[in-house]
Amino acid sequence: MKFFVDTAVTEDIKELNDYGLLDGVTTNPSLIAKSGRDFKEVIAEICEIVDGPVSAEVAALDYEGMVKEADVLAAIADNVVVKLPLTLDGLKTCRYLTDKGVKTNVTLCFSANQALLAAKAGATYISPFLGRLDDIHIDGMELIREIRAIYDNYGYETQILAASIRSPNHVKEAAIVGADVATIPPGVIKSLAKHVLTDKGLEQFSKDWAATGQSIL
Numbered sequence: 001m002k003f004f005v006d007t008a009v010t011e012d013i014k015e016l017n018d019y020g021l022l023d024g025v026t027t028n029p030s031l032i033a034k035s036g037r038d039f040k041e042v043i044a045e046i047c048e049i050v051d052g053p054v055s056a057e058v059a060a061l062d063y064e065g066m067v068k069e070a071d072v073l074a075a076i077a078d079n080v081v082v083k084l085p086l087t088l089d090g091l092k093t094c095r096y097l098t099d100k101g102v103k104t105n106v107t108l109c110f111s112a113n114q115a116l117l118a119a120k121a122g123a124t125y126i127s128p129f130l131g132r133l134d135d136i137h138i139d140g141m142e143l144i145r146e147i148r149a150i151y152d153n154y155g156y157e158t159q160i161l162a163a164s165i166r167s168p169n170h171v172k173e174a175a176i177v178g179a180d181v182a183t184i185p186p187g188v189i190k191s192l193a194k195h196v197l198t199d200k201g202l203e204q205f206s207k208d209w210a211a212t213g214q215s216i217l
């Protein structure tokens with residue numbers, strides 16, 4: 001499973017990229033607002049840090065507006081993926097961009113039928129939001145299962161990008177049910193490496209090693 005980081009904070013992106021853990025980045029208007037940075041400037045900077053796909057979301061809600069904004073965003077760098085909302089206008093824009101060879105990420109997906117439409121529109125990625133479904137007591141992971149089954153039935157190449165991930169369990173479950181990608185907040189990515197028994201074991205190994213009085217170097 002590929003790991004994207006869900007943030008517009010370039011320091012966090014650099015750190016995770018240096019660990020070799022990043023396959024790409026996703027942003028959204030809320031994350032851009034939180035960063036306090038200029039949208040196009042921060043996307044250009046992220047695209048220089050990471051070789052993989054970087055999602056940048058349109059703000060327009062109508063087809064003509066989305067197409068104009070998509071052209072601007074796609075011109076920032078070769079690895080920009082244009083993020084579009086799952087609306088009829090968003091799907092129409094998706095088809096237009098796919099036919100032009102521009103990569104797309106259709107976002108705010110909350111049902112299997114929406115995901116089916118995104119695949120038919122030729123989306124590169126579909127982003128089902130797990131956490132936001134869980135927030136309203138609907139099993140977000142079940143949605144990923146349904147989309148996986150539908151895409152496999154028909155051989156759709158659209159990649160399932162599990163989004164709105166809030167915990168290590170979300171990451172594990174998304175991997176088990178076969179999401180192609182998970183976009184994960186930086187803190188959750190780092191927490192995946194943590195285990196209390198790893199810390200305890202390492203403490204004991206360090207103590208025992210010191211007691212030998214030896215040095216590897």
Ligand code: G3P
Pocket residue numbers: 006026027028129131132163164165166183
């Ligand atoms: O980028 C989209 C998604 O990951 C947002 O997550 O936590 O705001 O629901 P969240």
